Amino acid sequence: MNTEAQTLVESWDNNRLAMLFFLLSEGTFFAFLIIAYVYYHSVSNTGVMAAKVLDPLKTGVYTIFLLSSSFTVWRAEKCLRRGSQRAFKGWLLVTIVLGAVFLFGQGSEYLHLYGQDVTISRDIFGTSFFTLTGFHSLHVLLGLIALSVIFVLALQGEFAQQHSSAVETVALYWHFVDWVWVVIFSVIYLWTVF
Amino acid sequence: MSDIPFPGTGEALPLETQQEETAGLLGWVSSVDHKRIGIMYLLAALIYFGAGGIEALLMRIQLAKPVNSFLSPGAFDQIFTMHGTTMIFLVAMPVLTGLANYLIPLMIGASDVAFPRLNALSLWLLVFGGVLLYFSFIAGGAPAAGWFNYAPLSEKAYSTTQGVDYYSLGLLITGIGSVVAAINLIVTIIKYRAPGLTIKRLPLFVWMVLVTQILIILALPALNASLVMILIDRTLNAHFFQAVSGGSAVLWQHYFWAFGHPEVYIVILPAFGMISEVIPVFSRKPIYGYEYVAASTVAIGVLSFLVWAHHMFAVGLGHSVDSMFAISSLLIAVPTGVKIFNWIATMWHGSIRFTTAMLFATGFLVVFTIGGLSGVSLAIFPVDWQVTDTYYLVAHLHYVLFGGTVFGIFAGLYYWFPKMSGRMLDEKLGKWHFWTMLIGFNMTFFVMHLLGLMGMTRRVYTYPNYPGWGMLNMISTIGAVVMGISSLIFIWNIVVSLRQGEPAGDNPWEAWSLEWATTSPPPVHNFDRIPPIRSRRPLWDLAHPENPDWKNEH
Numbered sequence: 001m002n003t004e005a006q007t008l009v010e011s012w013d014n015n016r017l018a019m020l021f022f023l024l025s026e027g028t029f030f031a032f033l034i035i036a037y038v039y040y041h042s043v044s045n046t047g048v049m050a051a052k053v054l055d056p057l058k059t060g061v062y063t064i065f066l067l068s069s070s071f072t073v074w075r076a077e078k079c080l081r082r083g084s085q086r087a088f089k090g091w092l093l094v095t096i097v098l099g100a101v102f103l104f105g106q107g108s109e110y111l112h113l114y115g116q117d118v119t120i121s122r123d124i125f126g127t128s129f130f131t132l133t134g135f136h137s138l139h140v141l142l143g144l145i146a147l148s149v150i151f152v153l154a155l156q157g158e159f160a161q162q163h164s165s166a167v168e169t170v171a172l173y174w175h176f177v178d179w180v181w182v183v184i185f186s187v188i189y190l191w192t193v194f
Numbered sequence: 195m196s197d198i199p200f201p202g203t204g205e206a207l208p209l210e211t212q213q214e215e216t217a218g219l220l221g222w223v224s225s226v227d228h229k230r231i232g233i234m235y236l237l238a239a240l241i242y243f244g245a246g247g248i249e250a251l252l253m254r255i256q257l258a259k260p261v262n263s264f265l266s267p268g269a270f271d272q273i274f275t276m277h278g279t280t281m282i283f284l285v286a287m288p289v290l291t292g293l294a295n296y297l298i299p300l301m302i303g304a305s306d307v308a309f310p311r312l313n314a315l316s317l318w319l320l321v322f323g324g325v326l327l328y329f330s331f332i333a334g335g336a337p338a339a340g341w342f343n344y345a346p347l348s349e350k351a352y353s354t355t356q357g358v359d360y361y362s363l364g365l366l367i368t369g370i371g372s373v374v375a376a377i378n379l380i381v382t383i384i385k386y387r388a389p390g391l392t393i394k395r396l397p398l399f400v401w402m403v404l405v406t407q408i409l410i411i412l413a414l415p416a417l418n419a420s421l422v423m424i425l426i427d428r429t430l431n432a433h434f435f436q437a438v439s440g441g442s443a444v445l446w447q448h449y450f451w452a453f454g455h456p457e458v459y460i461v462i463l464p465a466f467g468m469i470s471e472v473i474p475v476f477s478r479k480p481i482y483g484y485e486y487v488a489a490s491t492v493a494i495g496v497l498s499f500l501v502w503a504h505h506m507f508a509v510g511l512g513h514s515v516d517s518m519f520a521i522s523s524l525l526i527a528v529p530t531g532v533k534i535f536n537w538i539a540t541m542w543h544g545s546i547r548f549t550t551a552m553l554f555a556t557g558f559l560v561v562f563t564i565g566g567l568s569g570v571s572l573a574i575f576p577v578d579w580q581v582t583d584t585y586y587l588v589a590h591l592h593y594v595l596f597g598g599t600v601f602g603i604f605a606g607l608y609y610w611f612p613k614m615s616g617r618m619l620d621e622k623l624g625k626w627h628f629w630t631m632l633i634g635f636n637m638t639f640f641v642m643h644l645l646g647l648m649g650m651t652r653r654v655y656t657y658p659n660y661p662g663w664g665m666l667n668m669i670s671t672i673g674a675v676v677m678g679i680s681s682l683i684f685i686w687n688i689v690v691s692l693r694q695g696e697p698a699g700d701n702p703w704e705a706w707s708l709e710w711a712t713t714s715p716p717p718v719h720n721f722d723r724i725p726p727i728r729s730r731r732p733l734w735d736l737a738h739p740e741n742p743d744w745k746n747e748h
Contacts, residue, residue, distance in 0.1 A: 014308050014381055021377045021411055029415035032449060036423065044440035093294070121431035125441035131426055131434075 013031070015169040023176045026139075030180050033135060034187055037128045046125035047191060053118050055109075056189040062105030063185050066140070069098035070178040073147075073171045083162050085154075092151050095174070099144050106137045129188065136184055143177045146170045213311060226310035227718060228295050233614065234488045235292025238321050245328070247681060249277035254638075254674040257667050258657035267345050271338035272357070276327075278341030279361065283368050284324045286461040286595065289603050291316075291375050292466060297616060298379055300709035300716060301397050303388025303724045308381040311360075311717035312374055319371030327364030330357045337361035340653065342454060343424070345435030345446040361587045362421040369421070376407035376414075388708065390727035397707045397730075398481060401488045402467030405495045406460050412499070413456035421447040451502035459498040459646045461595065463491060465602025466533060469555050473537050475705045476552035477544025480731060480743070483536045490529035507575040508582045516575045523573035527566060527594045534563060549703075550624030554605035555746035557632050561601060563589060565593025568643065583653070588644025592639045604631070604684075611688075612702050616714045617695030623687040630680035635651040636674025641666040706731035 012020065040046045076091035110130075113119075120130040150170055153159065159167060217382055222230055256265040265273065288449075295313065307313050330336045337357035340349040348358045383404050396404075423434040423649050424446070433439040435446045474481045481487060503511060503519040537559060546552065568590040572578050581587060604627075611619050645666050650657055657663055701710040710733055712721050725732050729743035 016386060017381050017384065018309065018377050022373075025377070025411040025415055027372050028412050029419055032416055032419035032452075036419075036449075039442070039445060040440065043442065046440075087227065087672055120426065124433045127432035127434055127441070131423065131432070135422075147719070179481075 011167075012167050015024065015165045016172060019169045019172050024171065026176065027180070030132075030135070030184075033128075033132045034183060037132050037187060040124050040128045041191070046123075046128060049123065049125035050129070050188065051192040053113060053116060054189060054192055056193050057183065059105065059109060059185070059189050060151045062102050065098045066102040066178055066181055067107070069095045069102070070175050072098060073174050073189060077167060077171050080159060080164065081162050082169060085159075088159070089151070089154050092147065092154060096144060096147050096151060099147065099174075103137060103140055106133065106140075132184060133188070136181060139177050139180070140179065143170070143174050158167075223593070226306075226314050228299050228307045228310065228313060229614070229716065229720075231313050231609065232292045232294075232296025234317055235288045235295060235320070238317075238324070239285050239288040239292060242280050242288070242324055243681075246280035246285055247678060249273045249280065251674055251678055253277065254671040256655060256673040257657070260664045261656055264657075265655060267655040268335075268338065271653070272336040274653060275337050275340055275343075275357075275361075277561065279337070280324075282341060282457070282461065282596075284320070284327070286599050287368075287372060288320050290403075290406070290461060290464040290599075291320075291372070293468070293603075293610070294379055294406075295375070297610065297709060298382060298400060298403060299386065300613075300712065300720055301400050301707050302383060302386060302391055303708045303721060303727070304382065304386035306719070306720045307378050308385060309378050311692075316371040316375035316378065319374070320368050323364045323367030323371060326367060327360055330355075330360035330364075333360065342450050343446075344450075345424065345427075345443045346437065348424055348428075348446075350431075351435060359425065359529050362425045362428075366418060366421050369418050372410050373414050376410040379403060379407045380411075388724050388727055391708075394485075395727065395730045398470035398484065398487055399464070399467035399537070402463045402491050405491045406463045409456045409460050409463070409495055409498065413453050413460065416449055416453035417457075420446060420453070423449075426431075432655075443693060444506075447506050447509065448502070450507045452499075454505065455502040456498045458594070459494055461599050462602075463494065465558070465599045465606075466491070468602050468606035468609070469537060469558055470533075470607050471705075471707065472551050472555045473540050475703050476547045476549060477541045478547075479540055479544045481536065482539035482542075484730065486532055487536050490532040493529040494526060497522060497529070501526055504573055504575075504578070507578040514584050520573050520575050523571060527570050527573075530566060534559065534566075538609055549608065550619065550621055550628055551605045551608035551703075553625070553628045554601050554608065557628065558601040558605060559596060561593055561597030561632075561635065565590055565595075565597050568593060580681070581646050583651055584646035585642040585652055586651045588652050589639050589642035589646060592635075592642075596635060596639070601631075604628075605648075609703065610709075611691070612698030613709055613714045613716070615692055615695070616698055617691050618698050618702060619691045619695060620687050621684055623690070627680055627683045627687060630683065632678055634673045634676030634678075634680055635655075638670050638677060639673070641670050641673075645670075701733065706734045708732060711736075 001146045037046075041050075072095040076088050076095060079085075079087035079091060118126055120126050147170060150167055153166075198695050205737075215437065215737070216224065222234065225231060225234075252265060253270065256262050256270060295307070298304075328336075333356055335355035335357050337348075337353070337360065338355075339353055339358060339361075343358065343361060346352060383396075383400060423432075426432045427434050427436065427441075433441040435441050435443050435444055470481055470487055500522045501519060503515060504523040507516055507519075537555075541556075548556075568586070572581070572587065572590060608619055608624055611617075645663065648663070650663060656680075657667070698714045700713055702714075703710070708727075710725065710726050725736050729735055729747060735742035735744060
């Protein structure tokens with residue numbers, strides 16, 4: 001490790017550093033589920049089924065909600081650092097709403113697919129699709145819970161200082177959840193179009 | 195920072211560092227102190243070691259003579275599956291995590307790990323994950339598809355009991371515990387080093403634990419993903435590994451070994467680290483080629499992710515794939531060989547003290563090298579095709595995992611037990627332990643090379659009465675019994691020494707790393723004072739002010 005990289009790593013506080021390594025681990029976990037999806041796409045031709053039942057446009061719209069929440073949580077952090085508590089809480093709330101809208105989108109897509117008898121046990125497409133997106137949704141849900149805890153604490157005036165390790169750590173997690181979705185969306189949905 | 199006085203200068207402690215631990219069982223199970231958690235890891239591993247050892251003996255009794263009927267085929271399958279799973283996940287990993295837990299904060303001059311409560315969480319995840327795995331015995335039958343749980347055998351159609359479900363859930367829980375512990379240790383090593391303890395001065399055990407934890411956070415997710423997929427297949431009737439409905443059983447093998455091979459290094463690297471601490475101290479010389487030992491660890495860590503398909507030579511992946519993995523597997527022998535030569539060069543011209551710890555370290559060098567050489571032969575895939583799934587492989591893996599990891603752990607336990615308990619382990623019993631273990635080990639496993647070359651297949655509950663097979667198997671079984679007795683001597687040694695062992699003092703081995711600068715056992719807060727760290731051997735510098743290491747460094 002050269003000294004520059006060393007000081008960079010050491011300048012992070014414990015919580016963010018732990019989150020960074022946790023996300024490295026989580027990223028590897030998702031990589032294996034994504035590789036499995038891609039693998040079955042090529043050897044078992046699941047792309048045909050994906051193209052038939054998925055709606056990239058609709059999910060694309062929900063994707064925009066999720067990705068903008070990465071921007072809003074970044075704004076929330078900025079405002080906290082500037083000391084504007086009202087704006088901090090506001091952006092936090094917007095982030096939670098955007099994430100919840102995405103989750104609602106996922107839920108309605110699952111219901112729609114279920115109505116067409118596309119399930120996890122029907123075929124290998126369903127198996128790999130629901131496992132991958134299901135685990136992602138689980139991560140979004142956990143992120144929403146964490147953000148809500150932060151929001152409630154913020155309402156109680158917990159983050160009076162301009163720096164909070166908890167806020168930064170949860171924000172880091174939330175960015176991860178968003179950017180993993182970029183890969184998943186590309187592999188599952190954009191692949192049906194291109 | 196370098197003028198912090200050495201412990202024992204008589205100054206009173208600041209009040210906030212004078213804390214007491216709760217006594218009794220409650221004090222232990224509710225503890226978040228890294229030393230107590232480390233010891234509880236070791237105790238849990240010892241109990242599981244007993245279970246895994248009994249399973250090994252049951253197998254050896256069944257195989258003692260041809261066409262034996264001591265165990266039914268079904269019971270034999272459960273026993274060998276549980277033996278492998280137990281020894282890897284509930285013994286090797288927790289012993290190493292336990293020792294790392296106990297030692298890392300002490301070796302880097304910290305008062306605890308970065309996240310003490312998370313530390314307790316990882317311990318209890320391990321304990322209860324193991325309990326869940328063993329619960330399968332009374333819940334209809336233990337898993338019986340081997341420790342690597344190959345699909346489609348592990349699918350519902352072929353493994354009809356809930357054994358594989360317990361296997362998956364149990365290992366998911368212990369796996370999460372491992373990742374949590376790894377993150378904790380990484381942050382601790384990055385953030386909690388004492389002033390002056392730069393990355394180039396870290397004790398080699400700390401170096402190797404650090405690389406191991408990085409392997410854990412990158413390799414365990416492969417296992418966790420596989421376990422999740424097989425669970426979904428089994429409980430939700432999905433199709434990941436079912437070839438009939440478009441799934442792929444070979445993918446299980448790829449995923450499992452993408453975890454499984456780094457795992458081999460996860461359980462051997464910390465043992466390398468212990469050997470790297472023990473050999474210099476008992477040769478009275480600094481380690482030869484510190485940088486090379488550290489760098490070869492990183493090389494092993496990187497290469498360990500590129501060799502997984504050498505477990506799959508018999509699958510038929512094609513010549514070019516097999517060749518690639520043969521080359522990478524041969525390559526990984528190089529950094530391992532570098533270490534062996536460093537250790538030998540450290541011993542060369544040293545004034546060696548053959549304590550029990552040093553005996554185990556020396557024994558490690560010999561038996562691990564034999565295991566390494568049979569590993570090199572297995573990397574040549576035509577050889578692998580000939581001996582795949584025979585006892586030759588069983589011999590190889592036990593030479594590296596028992597001869598390597600377990601001998602390394604014994605070396606480490608004899609070395610650090612005085613620090614943990616304040617008392618020395620008995621050297622006479624220790625020597626009995628070492629020699630019976632060495633003889634029993636080689637009796638048990640050396641003959642397996644021959645049996646394997648003669649074509650005896652592993653994982654079959656019995657064998658026909660071919661010439662010589664009965665005798666060789668009987669030798670192996672007797673060796674296993676000797677190892678069992680040897681283990682009892684070790685446990686007896688612990689029990690006796692805890693009560694009436696010789697008091698250890700702070701630094702019984704005249705060692706040089708920071709853990710020996712505090713009392714044995716250390717106080718809750720570990721250190722009253724930390725000696726100045728201006729080289730890799732701070733306690734040497736302290737004891738030899740006329741000739742400190744830092745004067746000789748360039």
